Amino acid sequence: MTATEALRVDGSRLWRRLDEMARLGATPAGGVHRLALSAEDRRARDLFGARAAELGLSVTVDRIGNMFARREGTDPALRLVLLGSHLDSQPTGGRFDGPLGVLAGLEVLETLREAGIETRAPLEVANWTNEEGTRFAPAMLGSGAFSGRFALADALASTDPSGVTVEAALDEIGYAGQTPVGGRSFRAALELHIEQGPTLEEAECEVGVVTGVQGAHWYDLTLRGEETHAGPTPMERRVDPVEALGASLVRMYEVLAAEFAPEGRLTHGVLEARPASRNTVPGEVRISVDIRHPDGERLESMAARLTSEVAEICEPRGIEAVWAHIWRSPPVRFDDGCVSAVAAAARVCGYSYREMVSGAGHDSVHVADIAPTAMIFVPCEDGVSHNESERITPEQAEAGANVLLHAALALANAR
Numbered sequence: 001m002t003a004t005e006a007l008r009v010d011g012s013r014l015w016r017r018l019d020e021m022a023r024l025g026a027t028p029a030g031g032v033h034r035l036a037l038s039a040e041d042r043r044a045r046d047l048f049g050a051r052a053a054e055l056g057l058s059v060t061v062d063r064i065g066n067m068f069a070r071r072e073g074t075d076p077a078l079r080l081v082l083l084g085s086h087l088d089s090q091p092t093g094g095r096f097d098g099p100l101g102v103l104a105g106l107e108v109l110e111t112l113r114e115a116g117i118e119t120r121a122p123l124e125v126a127n128w129t130n131e132e133g134t135r136f137a138p139a140m141l142g143s144g145a146f147s148g149r150f151a152l153a154d155a156l157a158s159t160d161p162s163g164v165t166v167e168a169a170l171d172e173i174g175y176a177g178q179t180p181v182g183g184r185s186f187r188a189a190l191e192l193h194i195e196q197g198p199t200l201e202e203a204e205c206e207v208g209v210v211t212g213v214q215g216a217h218w219y220d221l222t223l224r225g226e227e228t229h230a231g232p233t234p235m236e237r238r239v240d241p242v243e244a245l246g247a248s249l250v251r252m253y254e255v256l257a258a259e260f261a262p263e264g265r266l267t268h269g270v271l272e273a274r275p276a277s278r279n280t281v282p283g284e285v286r287i288s289v290d291i292r293h294p295d296g297e298r299l300e301s302m303a304a305r306l307t308s309e310v311a312e313i314c315e316p317r318g319i320e321a322v323w324a325h326i327w328r329s330p331p332v333r334f335d336d337g338c339v340s341a342v343a344a345a346a347r348v349c350g351y352s353y354r355e356m357v358s359g360a361g362h363d364s365v366h367v368a369d370i371a372p373t374a375m376i377f378v379p380c381e382d383g384v385s386h387n388e389s390e391r392i393t394p395e396q397a398e399a400g401a402n403v404l405l406h407a408a409l410a411l412a413n414a415r
């Protein structure tokens with residue numbers, strides 16, 4: 001093993017920094033409340049900027065508030081390698097969803113500085129604005145504006161529930177930067193994140209080499225029947241959308257299990273009946289349908305199968321089924337070179353790893369539009385995330401940061 005291969009981050013320092021960050025917006029239950037562009041987010045940004053300054057890094061802030069801390073490389077002609085994630089949280093979020101990737105990025109740069117190691121390509125650590133999408137919609141707003149998936153004007157005009165725009169909130173906390181949004185080119189981009197699911201823990205793997213992110217479709221499905229009185233109307237005379245919904249749900253789950261397991265996902269998070277009166281057969285029921293699959297073609301055939309199955313249930317009953325397509329996110333396949341660099345880094349460090357597809361969306365979905373990208377996952381306890389009890393061990397944080405270090409080194413120094 002060469003001296004460079006033997007290099008490791010300082011795990012206890014990283015853990016202290018995670019702890020320090022978790023105090024900003026800390027909740028009594030041990031989680032964090034740090035909504036995007038809030039006073040807590042400003043303190044987190046200030047802390048990121050202060051740490052970066054201590055390391056001699058130059059920090060720039062763009063017009064949507066994305067922050068970048070830069071360490072120069074030895075070859076000015078080379079495009080940069082980007083490391084990063086987000087510092088905002090869910091309303092009752094965990095301490096590691098986001099900050100792990102940002103603070104591990106700074107830890108990588110601090111480790112290189114201490115070891116006196118320079119890289120050929122420059123390295124930057126990013127803190128993306130409004131990843132969670134809790135205060136401002138959509139989620140992954142800063143990286144989406146950066147990649148060009150969202151128009152900057154639309155992103156700045158997005159409002160929170162009390163009508164405050166992103167633009168006003170950026171001004172309020174002093175993070176409306178001067179740098180143009182996007183328009184830069186990258187050699188590679190890496191994001192370390194907790195898995196937010198149970199796969200790695202169940203497989204007793206230390207590291208997930210993330211090859212892509214599954215695709216999703218969102219629909220509103222409305223079943224229309226006939227409003228009638230709950231008492232006098234005989235059962236056989238009813239055109240009852242709730243009965244049709246029950247049969248449709250059973251069929252959808254059966255088809256999913258029979259044809260799209262284990263990767264396919266089906267979720268109905270919203271169910272409404274109208275007019276929502278206890279003694280009236282509803283004229284209409286509406287449910288949300290969220291379907292996901294890592295394979296684009298399988299995702300489309302899932303959508304088609306579910307639609308035709310519901311039609312088959314509803315037609316003979318005289319029920320009208322209307323699907324409204326709300327949102328689509330195609331599956332993302334990360335860059336082969338970056339994925340290989342992550343796997344090689346896990347081997348250099350001697351960690352057990354497996355390749356996997358991310359179930360959740362991340363800033364890397366947008367970054368992958370403009371840069372060769374890959375992600376690194378570490379397990380979290382019981383796969384629990386978006387929860388104040390979200391937990392990882394210091395060893396897991398350290399393992400993720402070490403893989404980030406060696407993947408970044410390889411990508412930044414490659415000829």
Ligand SMILES: [Zn+2]
Nearest residue numbers: 097098131193
């Ligand atoms: Zn996250």
